[in-house]
Amino acid sequence: MKLSKIMLLAVALMVLISAQATAAGDAAAGEAKSQACAGCHGAAGVSAMTSFPILAGQFEDYLFNALSQYKSGERKNAIMTGIASGLSKQDMRDLAAYYTALEGVYSLNLPE
Numbered sequence: 001m002k003l004s005k006i007m008l009l010a011v012a013l014m015v016l017i018s019a020q021a022t023a024a025g026d027a028a029a030g031e032a033k034s035q036a037c038a039g040c041h042g043a044a045g046v047s048a049m050t051s052f053p054i055l056a057g058q059f060e061d062y063l064f065n066a067l068s069q070y071k072s073g074e075r076k077n078a079i080m081t082g083i084a085s086g087l088s089k090q091d092m093r094d095l096a097a098y099y100t101a102l103e104g105v106y107s108l109n110l111p112e
């Protein structure tokens, strides 16, 4: 009786973990999709111009949420709303997984 409960719990846990795995982003797929972003955000997510935010090294959930919010209209920007409208949830997860894995910019060059 006790053992079957443990087994049931183990199965439930496995289902939960595998469901999360399918929802996770695929960085390799994100890299392929990032071609459309490189013109503004830079080839490795570090843009040369301050008007385009650096995406490299940003938190994964932040990136995903930002893209979701452009698509839903919660966050407004003429350029990004247009771009995000063509992205699926999986595209956003893949892109977020790709950019978060890149090396960010750690030197802020703050005045002394």
Ligand code: HEC
Residues within 6 Å of the ligand: 033, 034, 036, 037, 038, 039, 040, 041, 051, 052, 053, 054, 055, 062, 063, 066, 067, 076, 077, 079, 080, 083, 095
């Ligand atoms: C034509 C230029 C352009 C392209 C192409 C572009 N972006 Fe952007 N992106 C911007 C600008 C400008 C902003 C700043 C908008 C704002 O102030 O909200 C931005 C903001 C963002 C942000 C929010 C960053 C932050 O720090 O809050 C994310 C995430 C993002 N873009 C992802 C992408 C992805 C992923 C793609 C490709 C699918 C892409 N962008 C393509 C111009 C672009």
